[in-house]
Amino acid sequence: MPATLPLDLERYPIDDLDGERTRALIADCRSQLERTGLCLLPGFLGPDAVARSVAELEPRVEGAFRKERAIVAMNESEIDSSLPLDDPVRTAHRHSMRTIAYDLIDEGSPIRALYEWEGMTGFLSEVLGYRVYRCADPLIALMISAMLPGGEQGWHFDDNEFVVSLLLQRPVVGGEFEYAPMIRSEQDPANDRIRDVFQGVGDDVRVAPLEPGTLALFRGTRSLHRVSPVVEGPTRLIALLSFDRHPGMVFPAKAQLNNTGRTTHG
Ligand SMILES: O=C(O)CCC(=O)C(=O)O
Numbered sequence: 585m586p587a588t589l590p591l592d593l594e595r596y597p598i599d600d601l602d603g604e605r606t607r608a609l610i611a612d613c614r615s616q617l618e619r620t621g622l623c624l625l626p627g628f629l630g631p632d633a634v635a636r637s638v639a640e641l642e643p644r645v646e647g648a649f650r651k652e653r654a655i656v657a658m659n660e661s662e663i664d665s666s667l668p669l670d671d672p673v674r675t676a677h678r679h680s681m682r683t684i685a686y687d688l689i690d691e692g693s694p695i696r697a698l699y700e701w702e703g704m705t706g707f708l709s710e711v712l713g714y715r716v717y718r719c720a721d722p723l724i725a726l727m728i729s730a731m732l733p734g735g736e737q738g739w740h741f742d743d744n745e746f747v748v749s750l751l752l753q754r755p756v757v758g759g760e761f762e763y764a765p766m767i768r769s770e771q772d773p774a775n776d777r778i779r780d781v782f783q784g785v786g787d788d789v790r791v792a793p794l795e796p797g798t799l800a801l802f803r804g805t806r807s808l809h810r811v812s813p814v815v816e817g818p819t820r821l822i823a824l825l826s827f828d829r830h831p832g833m834v835f836p837a838k839a840q841l842n843n844t845g846r847t848t849h850g
C-alpha cells in the first residue's frame with residue numbers, strides 16, 4: 585500500500601484476501617449488494633486522508649468544469665413507447681455539478697493513491713465475483729463530482745454495471761444519495777412505481793447513510809437514484825472510481841466531453 589494511503593487494515597483487512605475476516609467482509613459486501621444493490625463501507629478512507637483530499641480539491645471547485653443538463657432517467661430504448669409523451673416517467677431531470685478530471689488530481693492525493701492501488705482492484709474483483717481492471721481513461725477513470733448549493737443530480741438509472749464512490753465532504757442540508765432499491769427488472773419496467781418516486785409518493789425511496797470516508801459500491805442499472813439538491817454547504821465532494829471487466833477501457837469522446845468539456849480522442 586502506498587505511503588500516502590493510510591487505510592485502516594485492521595478494520596478492513598483487504599490486503600489479505602484469503603484471511604478469515606476478509607472472507608467474512610467479502611460475504612457481507614455481496615449480501616448487501618444482492619439485497620439493495622448498494623454496499624457501504626463506512627470509514628474506509630480515514631479522517632486524515634479525507635481531510636487532505638478535501639484541502640487539495642476544494643480550492644479547485646470554483647474553476648472546475650460545469651456539467652449542466654436535463655435528462656430522462658432511462659435510455660430511449662428502455663422507455664415504454666405506449667406511454668404518452670407527457671407521462672411523468674418521461675420527465676427530464678436536472679443534473680448540475682462541477683467536475684474535476686483525473687489529470688487535475690495530484691499524484692500524491694490519497695484518493696488517487698486509493699484508486700491506483702492494486703489491492704483495491706483485487707478486493708473489488710472478489711466482491712463482484714469477476715475480475716475487474718481500472719479504466720485507462722485519462723480524464724474520467726477517476727473523477728470528482730462537486731456540488732455547491734443549488735447543485736443536484738436528478739433521478740436516473742446508470743449505464744455502467746456498477747459505480748464505486750467515496751464521499752469526501754457532505755453538505756449540512758441536502759445533497760443526499762437517495763435510491764429506490766431494485767425498483768425495476770428485466771421483466772418489470774416498473775413505470776407505476778417510478779412515476780410515484782418522481783411525484784414524491786410511495787415508499788420505495790431510501791436515503792443512503794453516506795459519511796465522509798464511506799466507500800460505496802452501487803449497482804445502478806436496476807435501482808433508480810439521485811443526489812437531492814444541495815441546500816446549504818459545505819460543497820458536496822465525492823470521488824467516482826471507474827472499473828471495467830476489460831483492461832484498457834477508455835470512454836467514448838462523448839462521455840469525456842459531457843463530464844469534463846475535453847476529450848483525448850483528438
Ligand atoms: O454523486 C453520487 O453520489 C452519485 C453519482 C451517480 O449516481 C453517478 O455518477 O451515476
Ligand SMILES: [Fe+2]
Nearest residue numbers: 741742804809
Ligand atoms: Fe448514477
